[in-house]
Amino acid sequence: MPSREGFLLLVYHLRYLIVPEARKILRVEENDQTIEEDLHPFFTLMVLVYLTGAKEIKPEHKWVSEKDLKGGFSFFQGPHSLQVRELESLYGKNPEAFLNAGRKLGGKEVLYGNKAFTLNVFPRIPLAYLLWEGDEEFPPKIRVLFDSTIQSHLPLDVIWCMVAETSRRLAELPMSSQLKVRLPAAQGFGRRGVRSSNLNNLKNCHSESDMPNF
Secondary structure, rough: OOOOOEEEEEOOOOOEEEEEEOEEEEOOOOOOOOOOOOOOOHHHHHHHHHHHHHOOOOOOOEEEEEOOOOOOHOOOOOOOOOOOOOHHHHHHHHHHHHHHHHHHHEEEOOOOEEEEEEEOOOOOOOEEEEEOOOOOOOOOOEEEEOOOHHHHOOOOOHHHHHHHHHHHHHHHHOOOOOOOOOOOOOOOOOOOOOOOOOOOOEEEEOHHOOEEEE
């Protein structure tokens, strides 16, 4: 098989190979085989923006809400509200299932709310998902927090896409033991069943050792 030149990037807890010349994003399995999967356009967008725009800045481990970001108070309203309602319906009365979904996406438990976890979407972009369990008086509530450095890497609209993609994957996890995406692939990144074991000539886009610990 011909060699593939590209960038190797950790997204959630998985390795992805970005091949610009072929306009493809391939998932790299544990045996270093590459496999194509249907990817939501949000995933493709956030990967490409991170790859081209992320700075050499590590997380400060200071959590902020979307309203604390520059321009965030006016941006994250109405149709741009963070996409968590489906998760509130799905996990609002089942905090353990919420935590388990986070763990399957590479998350680690932290002590906030009734249940909470942090996960690394990218090596330098952690997210925190916090759940307050619903009861007869109050509906369940999920909040998403960001490291204070996030706008050094992504603009507000891509932050919104990243949360939507992450929430979508968290919602799908109870339905499948694998991360299968049912929505159409982004143009130029479809599934053709191509596999390659040659991972030479790759550039690591931030190594796993750079990932923050919580």
